[in-house]
Amino acid sequence: MKIPHSISFAFSLSLVLLVTACGGADEKKANKQPNIVFIMSDDHAYQAISAYSDKLIETPNIDRIAEGGMKFTNASVTNSICAPSRAVILTGKHSHLNGKIDNNFPFDTTQMTFPQLLQQAGYQTAMFGKLHFGNNPKGFDEFKILPGQGSYYNPDFITKKEGKITLTGYVTDLITDMTLNWLKTEREPEKPFFLMYLHKAPHREWLPALRHLPEYTKRTFPEPETLYDDYEGRGTAAKTAEMNILKHMFWAGDSKLYPALVEKLNLEKGRNTIKGFEREVGRLNPEQRAEWDKYYQPISDDFEEKYKKGMDDRALMAWRYQRYMQDYLGCIAAVDEGVGEVLDYLKENGLDENTIVMYTSDQGFYLGEHGWFDKRFVYEESFRTPLLVRWPGVIKPGAVNTQMVQNLDFAPTLLTAAGVKVPDDMQGESLVPLFEGKTENFRKAAYYHYYEYPGVHMAKRHYAIVTEDYKLIHFYYDVDEWELYDRKKDPNEMKNVYDDPAYADIRAKLHKDLDALRVKYKDSKELDQTYIEKSGKPEDRKQ
The missing domain is CATH 3.40.720.10 (Alkaline Phosphatase, subunit A)
Structure with missing residues (x-):
């Protein structure tokens, strides 16, 4: 059926206006x-x-x-x-x-x-x-x-x-x-x-949210292949850094063993490092602390039992890595x-x-x-x-x-x-070109x-x-x-x-x-x- 010229013109005009309006909206959005x-x-x-x-x-x-x-x-x-x-x-x-x-x-x-x-x-x-x-x-x-x-x-x-x-x-x-x-x-x-x-x-x-303790305190994670690194092939810096999980983490503040157990087993060997535990866990109110103890007290108890049976350094490192x-x-x-x-x-x-x-x-x-x-x-x-x-x-x-x-x-x-405008004394580079795929x-x-x-x-x-x-x-x-x-x-x-x-x-x-x-x-x-x-x-x- 042939469309009357008047209707066709009106339709075309409406279409032009619509496209123009949309284009204007897109331009406004872009700007x-x-x-x-x-x-x-x-x-x-x-x-x-x-x-x-x-x-x-x-x-x-x-x-x-x-x-x-x-x-x-x-x-x-x-x-x-x-x-x-x-x-x-x-x-x-x-x-x-x-x-x-x-x-x-x-x-x-x-x-x-x-x-x-x-x-x-x-x-x-x-x-x-x-x-x-x-x-x-x-x-x-x-x-x-x-x-x-x-x-x-x-x-x-x-x-x-x-x-x-x-x-x-x-x-x-x-x-x-x-x-x-x-x-x-x-x-x-x-x-x-x-x-x-x-x-x-x-x-x-x-310290995780209390709602995540039931899941995460029970999980076991894969060890990285360099967990037991002896630093051969590297220089002094790697060998002398004090960030080893076994040697330098705190047993109470980091691994969450209760301070009384840390002192009982003499784990810190002269270091007074329970303050992290007391500072953080001490902020819990009684209701929160009861929930927290439900998961960390058994961890402390289980560690005490294993430790008394004997754990070498490799076993201790493995345990501390999982706790971490x-x-x-x-x-x-x-x-x-x-x-x-x-x-x-x-x-x-x-x-x-x-x-x-x-x-x-x-x-x-x-x-x-x-x-x-x-x-x-x-x-x-x-x-x-x-x-x-x-x-x-x-x-x-x-x-x-x-x-x-x-x-x-x-x-x-x-x-x-x-x-x-980016100040002249800023030393970084804008990543906007990278966002746009311009990587040169x-x-x-x-x-x-x-x-x-x-x-x-x-x-x-x-x-x-x-x-x-x-x-x-x-x-x-x-x-x-x-x-x-x-x-x-x-x-x-x-x-x-x-x-x-x-x-x-x-x-x-x-x-x-x-x-x-x-x-x-x-x-x-x-x-x-x-x-x-x-x-x-x-x-x-x-x-």
Whole structure:
């Protein structure tokens, strides 16, 4: 049937108007500044996220960010320790320039941080959870943060509007509740928002939510192949570090043996290390403590029986590793649940399509690799950190990137995404081109520098250059040692090939490139010496 011209014209005009309107709406949406949800956990190893590996735990909600966005497999930190890492993230500058080289040095509060710039550009800003340094973070319309390390059970918070408060409950759940409450009741819909959702977990001493104790205290986890490492083939640094699960963990605070049993069996042999247990478990109210005792008292009783029958060092290491994983991974279970709640809220309220969601940790962590816990080293498990980013319409779902990105890049990335000028003194690179699949002209090598020695865990001072293929490290201060690792052939970093003639050309090139990076990032021997002198006497540094 032939359509009358008048009807055909009207239909065509309507179609044109509809397409124009839709195009205008799409353009308006494209030009709108994205919301940003920055999620960071403390000491969350990439090995404990199932998007990277499902050997230890399933994290279905954190994995949703990877499934809907990009997973970075070579993301890393510039200084693997809590407060300095956070300072790098906020300033976009290496530790030697922002001044926060270790957990002891004060943060230079005159430094401009990227949340301040977002706030100045019209973003509504909020921070909930663990900052780790400073009680009055700049650039936030609202904040509720833990004092220092914070507590797992019934924690205190420093707030912008209410002063110091103490809340009943589990810290991960409370931080999630604060975050959701802000989104529901305080967010101004006409403004883009920047939200920092920062977990204490799974930081030492690793206390899971009570609801996860029935499952996780009963689970058995596979051991890493280097759990019983003897450090042959490595230098002084690996052999003298004090982060061995068997030798250096605390029996009460870390392994959760009751203090009376620790004293009875003389497990600490002169060390007074029950304070971690008393500080954390002592915060439980009577009802919570009764529930906690249901699971940890039998663990203590069972260990006493086994120990009295005889346990050699290998058996003790195996037992302590399982206790460590049960508590560490139990903490992550609550983090994953909280992330799921936040992602669900964004989706259910139509916010997910114009919101960047970034999940990361302040550094990596050893989960028994080389017999270790903790971080600090440029060795793989503490240097490498999880990074998952979702940005609908920009990042293709399920994308994977292998380039040498660092936490140094977060500030310029988020400023660029928001359309805010990146200050000239920021040293990171925007990841936005990588989000769009443009991988050329990005850095080929990452720079790393660790300072806190002598200090907790006695990881020696060192700096390094890391590429996708190799890692060259210089340990200095009380030693002068070089190590070179082939990351592809020796992913466990078991053999230092620095003196291997087969790597002579590679070693020479890496030395040259490392020198160039030191110049590029304005680091130097003179600065090294300055920070050594400012750190005070060696006997005052070890804590």
